[in-house]
Amino acid sequence: xxxxxxxxxxxxxxTLALADGLADGRVDRRSFVRGALALGLGLPSIAxxxxxxxxxxxxxxxxxAPTGAAVVKPAGPPDLGELEKELKxxxxxxxxxxxxxxxxxxxSGVKVTYDTFESNEELxxxxxxxxxxxxxxxxxxxxVQVLLALKLxxxxxxxYIPNLxxxxxxxxxxxxxxxxxxxxxxxxxxxxxAYRADKVKAPPDSWAVFHDAQYKGKMTMMDDxxxxxxxxxKFRGKSLNSxxxxxxxxxxxxxxxxxxxxxxxxxxxxxxQLVAGDVxxxxxxxxxxxxxxxxxxxxxxxxxxxxxxxxxxSMVIPKGAPxxxxxxxxxxxxxxxxxxxxxxxxxGYGSPNAAATAKMAKPVPYPTEEQMKLLEFQxxxxxxxxxxxxxxxxIKAG
Ligand code: N2P
Numbered sequence: 001x002x003x004x005x006x007x008x009x010x011x012x013x014x015t016l017a018l019a020d021g022l023a024d025g026r027v028d029r030r031s032f033v034r035g036a037l038a039l040g041l042g043l044p045s046i047a048x049x050x051x052x053x054x055x056x057x058x059x060x061x062x063x064x065a066p067t068g069a070a071v072v073k074p075a076g077p078p079d080l081g082e083l084e085k086e087l088k089x090x091x092x093x094x095x096x097x098x099x100x101x102x103x104x105x106x107x108s109g110v111k112v113t114y115d116t117f118e119s120n121e122e123l124x125x126x127x128x129x130x131x132x133x134x135x136x137x138x139x140x141x142x143x144v145q146v147l148l149a150l151k152l153x154x155x156x157x158x159x160y161i162p163n164l165x166x167x168x169x170x171x172x173x174x175x176x177x178x179x180x181x182x183x184x185x186x187x188x189x190x191x192x193x194a195y196r197a198d199k200v201k202a203p204p205d206s207w208a209v210f211h212d213a214q215y216k217g218k219m220t221m222m223d224d225x226x227x228x229x230x231x232x233x234k235f236r237g238k239s240l241n242s243x244x245x246x247x248x249x250x251x252x253x254x255x256x257x258x259x260x261x262x263x264x265x266x267x268x269x270x271x272x273q274l275v276a277g278d279v280x281x282x283x284x285x286x287x288x289x290x291x292x293x294x295x296x297x298x299x300x301x302x303x304x305x306x307x308x309x310x311x312x313x314s315m316v317i318p319k320g321a322p323x324x325x326x327x328x329x330x331x332x333x334x335x336x337x338x339x340x341x342x343x344x345x346x347x348g349y350g351s352p353n354a355a356a357t358a359k360m361a362k363p364v365p366y367p368t369e370e371q372m373k374l375l376e377f378q379x380x381x382x383x384x385x386x387x388x389x390x391x392x393x394x395i396k397a398g
Contacts, residue, residue: 080157084323087330088113090123090137092313093268094291095187097346104333110326118267119224120146127152127318134318135327140311141176142226144183145380147316153182154317160328163335170366171312171352175379183314184331185352187287187344188366190375191227191309194274194284198298207235207304209281210258220273221258221283223265225392226378227309228255231283234306240376243384248391255395265396274299286364290348303374310367310375312352 089101093116101112115134117123120143126132127147139147147153158164161184171185193204200215210219221228230240232251242248263279271292273279289301315334317327333339340356350364351357367375381388 077155077157080160080325080328082325083108083110083329084326085109086111086113087136087323087326088115088134089330090115090117090126090132090134092116092138093118094271094288095138095313095347095349097342100334100339100343103339104330108326108329108333110323110329112330121225124150132318133322135321135323136315136330137318138186138313138315140313140378141174142378142380144176144314144316147318148176148182149380149382152319154319154321154324155181156184156317156331157324157328160325161332161335163332166335166337166340166353166355168352168354168357168366174312175377177314183316184335186313186315186334187347187349188310188312188352189349189364190286190303190367191222191231191283191311192286192301192303194270194282194289194292194299194301196274196277196280196296196298197300199277199280203300203302204281205302205305207231207306210261210283211254213261215281216261217263218278218280219258219261219282220263220266220270220279222267224267225388227283228265228395229388229391230309230378231304232258234304234308234376237306240309241379241381243381243387245387248387252391252395256398259395259398285349287348303371305374307374307376310372310377312377 087110089112091114095116096114101114104110105112117126120140123137123139124143124146127134127137128150144153164180164184167185171188173180174183174185177183193207193209195204197203199218209215210221221231226240229248229251232254233240233242233247235254236247236250238244238247238251242251266273266282267284268288270279270282270284271288274282274284274289274292275296284301286301289299293299293301315331317324321327334343335353337353337355337359340351340353341359341361344351344356344364345361348362348364350366351360357363
């Protein structure tokens with residue numbers, strides 16, 4: 001063998017050793033390229049070896065189970081990239097502390113666009129229309145079910161949300177997200193009746209107050225199909241998720257009787273009318289009522305004796321969200337005890353975050369078992385949603 005052939009053999013052996021090292025993980029891709037170039041290997045050959053070894057970043061040895069069967073780790077989704085510069089959030093109005101977003105922007109350098117909506121149906125319609133550009137939105141439980149059925153949500157990446165451990169046990173594995181794969185609970189609350197104690201003859205205790213002609217023109221119900229029809233279903237002792245045609249027909253009749261006495265259907269903006277005294281009795285959420293009460297302490301709230309809605313609203317990531325890393329960063333931020341406490345102290349709602357509840361100035365206690373008998377979570381109407389839509393259209397037009 002000539003010197004030349006010896007050196008060629010050595011070169012081949014060295015190249016093989018390098019390729020073996022790449023294949024079994026002892027050599028990383030960058031070191032392989034550097035070594036191969038030093039050995040004089042051409043770029044096309046280097047590329048071919050790299051492609052052949054493209055799985056080489058996996059651990060070199062597959063661990064064996066005691067039985068000898070190979071343990072195959074399912075490939076997870078690829079890591080999220082760098083923190084993006086922007087984040088677009090779509091949330092209910094008056095549902096966050098005044099400085100929550102500003103503080104996040106300051107510490108993360110992410111610029112937040114924050115828009116608001118007034119009902120789950122508005123949110124669902126926006127996401128269904130496509131290309132909303134939102135990275136985080138806040139549906140109630142039943143609306144999470146609807147969005148999941150429409151395949152409009154991304155799965156969470158828990159490794160980017162270390163504070164997930166702060167979520168209280170009763171808000172984990174809820175019916176709308178049984179494996180905690182999609183939703184980070186934001187706030188919980190109830191729908192009942194807000195009233196001006198100084199204007200009404202006696203505090204209301206029933207949905208029947210909306211049939212009381214003495215308050216004609218001084219009452220409102222929410223601009224929300226699920227809440228209005230749901231209230232009249234509860235009034236007749238039915239589930240607020242009923243799809244029974246007779247139940248729905250009775251609810252429609254009750255709603256039309258009430259409509260003749262209502263000033264309007266209005267949700268969060270009714271707070272100002274209660275404060276001013278233009279409205280005396282309003283179907284409203286407990287937390288928004290507390291916000292109004294901060295401006296006028298004559299405003300009170302009751303849960304009607306027939307019962308009402310309890311909800312848990314969650315932050316979820318819409319399919320194709322343009323800034324998923326920033327979305328996860330915001331989720332982790334709001335799950336901090338101090339940030340979560342500030343949000344709930346401002347909104348007047350309960351925090352699903354155990355660490356935050358412990359820090360709240362005015363914690364809202366979760367209902368007892370006894371109180372829960374009066375409360376019901378809404379669920380996806382699925383096949384009955386067309387009938388509900390139809391009835392709501394007729395009520396609004398009636
Ligand atoms: C709006 C809060 C209401 C949330 N301020 C109802 N799910």
